[in-house]
Amino acid sequence: MRKPIVLPAPPIPRRTATTMLAGTMLAGTLLTAAAPAASAASSVSAGNNQAAPGSALGSAQPQAKRTKHLLIRYAAKKTCKLYPNHKMKGSPWKIPAGKQLVWRYNIDRTWAIVSDYSRSKRKQYPWWGVTQRNCIGKSVKQTGYPAGKPIPGRILQARSAVTKSGWRTVIWKVPASKITRRNVAVRHNATLRDPANLVLGNVPAGSKVHRTSATRSKGYWVKVYVPNLHRYGFIEANKLR
Incomplete structure (x- = not known):
């Protein structure tokens, strides 16, 4: 029995091969680029235009403007x-x-x-x-x-x-803390502050305060109770020395 003769496949024209390859690469590029955009769009909350962290839209958009001028x-x-x-x-x-x-x-x-x-x-x-x-x-x-x-x-x-x-x-009513010393003299003019250092009032030199065990910033700020103001707040610890 004679063996069947297998004819070689005709070569693909160079232009056609290049076109097919380019089409595959282009399609892949489009899909790769489109996927994050679709994901980002789906993560945007309705009405507030905020993208989820790490999304393409979130990384492209600037964060909310922060107020640089406070005073x-x-x-x-x-x-x-x-x-x-x-x-x-x-x-x-x-x-x-x-x-x-x-x-x-x-x-x-x-x-x-x-x-x-x-x-x-x-x-x-x-x-x-x-x-x-x-x-x-x-x-x-x-x-x-x-x-x-x-x-x-x-x-x-x-x-x-x-x-x-x-x-x-503003924490207008600063929570109470354990009082450790009473009637401590304020030796230098001070401002009373909330936990974020927002001004609540003034505590002039000569005032008496009750010192508490609560401090901030490695002891730089100490929480006190001001009897004549009937409120707690923070003052600089060096105002008591």
Whole structure:
């Protein structure tokens, strides 16, 4: 029996082979590029345009803008009376209409924590104080912030450079801690702060505080109870020495 004759397959034209190879590579490239995009699109929350961490969309989009300018200056639209502490405690002073102050946050619908811009430049204690919101006018011309803007309406929210939203909640009522020493003399003018160092009020030299066991930043800040203010907060430990 004769063996069957096997004829060789006709060669594929060079142009056709190149076209097929290029088509395969192009299709693969398109699929590879399209897969993350589809995955990213499916991970976007409806209405907020935020992609899941690590997705293609998330890595391409910048994160939420962080507020770099925390201490924005405003002009007093009428005379502002500042008190060292909330509920009109301490000897007040005045900022005339047209002069500048720094808004930090609103305590409630009536009162706000502000800084006397002129006093702060001279380091004249106290420069932080509490004033009525209705005396604060619009923002003045300054680097990094537009003029003519009113103060924000947020309550107990202060501008922040470390949060994604650009705002941080004020811990207005700092929780109590175990008191270890009572009636400790404050030897240097101090400001009372919350756990994130947001100003709550003033504790002038000569005041008496109850020291607690709670500290922050390796003991730099110590939590105290201020009897005449009926509240806890942090002051710098060196203000007691």
